[in-house]
Amino acid sequence: MKFPRSQKLYQEALRFFPGGVNSPVRAFGSVGGTPLFIKKGAGAKIYDEDGNSYIDYVMSWGALILGHAAPAVIQAAHTALKSGSSFGAPTQAETALARVISGAIPSIDKMRFVSSGTEATMSAIRLSRGFTGRDKIIKFDGCYHGHGDSLLVKAGSGAATQGIPGSAGVTRGLSRDTLVCPYNDIASFRQLILKYSKDIAAVIIEPVAANMGVVVPEASFLQEVRQLTSRHGIVLIFDEVITGFRFHFGGVQSLQQIKPDLTCLGKIIGGGLPIGVYGGRKEIMDHVAPSGDVYQAGTLSGNPVAVAAGLAALAVLKTKDYAVLDQNAAALCRGLDEHFKGKGVPVTINRAGSLFTVFFTGRHVTDFKTAKAADTKQYARYFWSMLQHGVSLPPSQFEAQFLSFRHSRQDIRATIKALEGV
Numbered sequence: 001m002k003f004p005r006s007q008k009l010y011q012e013a014l015r016f017f018p019g020g021v022n023s024p025v026r027a028f029g030s031v032g033g034t035p036l037f038i039k040k041g042a043g044a045k046i047y048d049e050d051g052n053s054y055i056d057y058v059m060s061w062g063a064l065i066l067g068h069a070a071p072a073v074i075q076a077a078h079t080a081l082k083s084g085s086s087f088g089a090p091t092q093a094e095t096a097l098a099r100v101i102s103g104a105i106p107s108i109d110k111m112r113f114v115s116s117g118t119e120a121t122m123s124a125i126r127l128s129r130g131f132t133g134r135d136k137i138i139k140f141d142g143c144y145h146g147h148g149d150s151l152l153v154k155a156g157s158g159a160a161t162q163g164i165p166g167s168a169g170v171t172r173g174l175s176r177d178t179l180v181c182p183y184n185d186i187a188s189f190r191q192l193i194l195k196y197s198k199d200i201a202a203v204i205i206e207p208v209a210a211n212m213g214v215v216v217p218e219a220s221f222l223q224e225v226r227q228l229t230s231r232h233g234i235v236l237i238f239d240e241v242i243t244g245f246r247f248h249f250g251g252v253q254s255l256q257q258i259k260p261d262l263t264c265l266g267k268i269i270g271g272g273l274p275i276g277v278y279g280g281r282k283e284i285m286d287h288v289a290p291s292g293d294v295y296q297a298g299t300l301s302g303n304p305v306a307v308a309a310g311l312a313a314l315a316v317l318k319t320k321d322y323a324v325l326d327q328n329a330a331a332l333c334r335g336l337d338e339h340f341k342g343k344g345v346p347v348t349i350n351r352a353g354s355l356f357t358v359f360f361t362g363r364h365v366t367d368f369k370t371a372k373a374a375d376t377k378q379y380a381r382y383f384w385s386m387l388q389h390g391v392s393l394p395p396s397q398f399e400a401q402f403l404s405f406r407h408s409r410q411d412i413r414a415t416i417k418a419l420e421g422v
């Protein structure tokens with residue numbers, strides 16, 4: 001497989017975009033080489049500008065659980081668009097989508113639509129600060145919550161440490177207010193809470209972590225996080241931007257029977273169009289302007305085309321059997337695992353439903369530290385050889401692979417066969 005046209009288009013893009021892309025991971029920085037330019041998608045497949053096709057396991061980073069160009073979603077967006085692309089005024093469809101979301105995730109009494117997951121988490125943090133009158137937040141090492149300043153902080157060395165900025169341009173003041181704790185480490189979490197409890201506005205967490213590769217919460221970890229935050233009057237924010245509607249028609253919170261105070265959603269709920277939402281307990285949400293004094297706004301918030309696409313996507317999803325998705329993912333992971341074991345290549349496959357990561361390490365991966373033990377050079381080789389065999393994987397060891405309802409058993413067999421050719 002050759003990519004001359006993608007390579008040429010990338011050179012042209014470099015003229016206008018930093019690193020040639022509009023979001024960093026697209027640049028293939030951690031696997032080397034230059035990115036594919038995608039011309040179209042259909043179902044489980046994508047097609048690049050050179051005419052090559054691939055079984056896709058990125059699926060717009062999880063947004064496309066119904067596959068590329070899902071007919072019902074395209075149709076709904078098209079119909080909405082014909083009536084106007086944006087009004088800057090309320091529409092009935094926003095309430096309809098809110099009703100579906102609140103019905104599926106009952107902890108969300110009230111909500112606010114925004115245009116991305118980043119906006120949702122950023123706004124939820126501001127709201128938590130406004131609601132509690134406190135400044136600090138706790139996030140978990142390796143969890144990604146979009147690129148809001150307060151959230152671009154990674155852990156320094158040590159188990160539980162005050163944040164140092166994970167990006168230039170984030171002020172020391174903001175990073176001082178972001179405390180970082182290892183995922184699945186309830187002892188460190190408890191220590192942080194006891195030390196800073198009066199100053200902590202919010203704890204934000206991915207209830208299944210999917211941005212350091214997939215890391216699942218250990219039994220009772222989320223429950224203990226909930227208990228400690230409740231006890232100290234700290235707002236618990238579940239960032240379900242990836243996990244919302246991924247494992248069933250709702251959030252991880254219902255599966256784990258935990259009620260966070262606020263929830264952030266994005267990706268799947270827009271059917272591939274730009275949308276996000278944050279919402280939760282009424283008494284907290286009523287602090288958002290115009291009913292309260294925490295300001296947050298958006299020209300394109302609740303955009304009618306995105307809302308129509310989201311409504312259509314959720315209507316289709318509601319009829320789907322998630323058990324099939326889970327079985328397909330299990331079959332794929334089993335096939336991959338058997339192959340690697342057979343070749344004597346140590347891997348750890350972490351999977352939650354249709355979300356999984358092949359870590360090139362023989363050790364358990366339970367947090368960012370153990371994730372980082374994976375051999376990223378080997379992942380890069382895996383990535384490129386699979387691409388050569390017609391399978392598109394995320395271009396980083398630390399990202400999840402996503403299955404959609406359009407990945408067939410045949411796609412899965414073809415993927416395992418591709419690996420055998422690698």
Ligand SMILES: *Cc1c(COP(=O)(O)O)cnc(C)c1O
Nearest residue numbers: 116117118144145146239241242
């Ligand atoms: C993708 C993601 C975000 C950010 O969403 P954008 O729409 O990219 O801004 C936030 N949180 C999690 C868990 C995500 O996976």
